[in-house]
Amino acid sequence: MATVRVQAADFDIGAEIAAVSAGRADIGGIGCFVGTVRGEAGGRAITAMTLEHYPGMTERAMARIAAAAERRWSLLGCTLVHRVGRLGPGGNIVLVVAAASHRQAALEATGFLIDWLKTRAPFWKKEFFADGGSAWVEGRAEDEDLAARWAGEEGQGAALDPQGGGGPLDPVP
Amino acid sequence: MPAPPPGPGTLRLRYFAWLRERLGTAAEDVALPDGVATVGDLLAWLRGRSEPHAAAFSAAARVRCAVNQDFAAPDTPVAAGDEVAFFPPVTGG
Numbered sequence: 001m002a003t004v005r006v007q008a009a010d011f012d013i014g015a016e017i018a019a020v021s022a023g024r025a026d027i028g029g030i031g032c033f034v035g036t037v038r039g040e041a042g043g044r045a046i047t048a049m050t051l052e053h054y055p056g057m058t059e060r061a062m063a064r065i066a067a068a069a070e071r072r073w074s075l076l077g078c079t080l081v082h083r084v085g086r087l088g089p090g091g092n093i094v095l096v097v098a099a100a101s102h103r104q105a106a107l108e109a110t111g112f113l114i115d116w117l118k119t120r121a122p123f124w125k126k127e128f129f130a131d132g133g134s135a136w137v138e139g140r141a142e143d144e145d146l147a148a149r150w151a152g153e154e155g156q157g158a159a160l161d162p163q164g165g166g167g168p169l170d171p172v173p
Numbered sequence: 174m175p176a177p178p179p180g181p182g183t184l185r186l187r188y189f190a191w192l193r194e195r196l197g198t199a200a201e202d203v204a205l206p207d208g209v210a211t212v213g214d215l216l217a218w219l220r221g222r223s224e225p226h227a228a229a230f231s232a233a234a235r236v237r238c239a240v241n242q243d244f245a246a247p248d249t250p251v252a253a254g255d256e257v258a259f260f261p262p263v264t265g266g
Binding site for chain 1: 187189190191212213216235236237238239242243244245246247258260261262263264265266
């Protein structure tokens with residue numbers, strides 16, 4: 001059973017990994033990804049980033065993404081922590097931990113989890129610039145492509161949520 | 174504490190990120206409009222509501238939707254009592 005949390009507070013990477021492996025001898029590899037706030041975007045310095053989410057839907061979406069990874073890679077442990085609220089440059093945003101009996105499953109699952117978190121969980125980033133401006137971060141087509149590459153391989157991920165993050169409500173012109 | 178469910182015959186609409194800012198509200202309850210049976214119908218009705226709505230929802234290629242907290246498509250049914258959320262493509266992670 002995966003651990004899934006949305007929180008304003010920072011997380012302790014070492015403690016989260018230790019919690020996954022505590023008391024177990026069947027784990028052979030633990031994959032870990034940490035997303036952090038870059039201090040610039042498009043050449044403009046960033047003073048802060050805010051993360052908004054859709055309470056309720058967020059936790060459900062994260063639990064479904066984690067469950068898909070647990071099934072597909074037979075994970076022995078899985079933790080997803082995503083922060084919300086106001087974050088400074090260099091701050092932690094998201095943590096993915098995936099434990100399996102062998103490294104390949106752990107590493108692949110970690111890649112899948114972050115790719116799907118970025119495109120299938122309802123979070124929105126807004127950047128605040130040193131020049132006083134601010135802007136909502138635009139979804140990137142490359143992120144959709146990265147997420148889509150996991151869909152066809154075994155079908156389970158695709159079956160979980162065929163709409164992905166939801167298509168455009170009108171055809172893109 | 175979660176908000177009480179929408180009253181009989183009403184939809185709860187929720188908006189996030191720049192849609193919330195542009196419409197000036199995060200949530201509202203509206204009576205299910207006549208002839209609205211799908212997300213696509215609701216989108217057409219919302220566009221006709223006011224200038225800010227028309228402007229916000231005109232960029233529908235950049236708007237996503239969830240019905241009862243599941244991602245939805247234009248042909249997803251909507252009914253009284255549903256929670257329907259509109260938002261830009263997600264950008265977490």
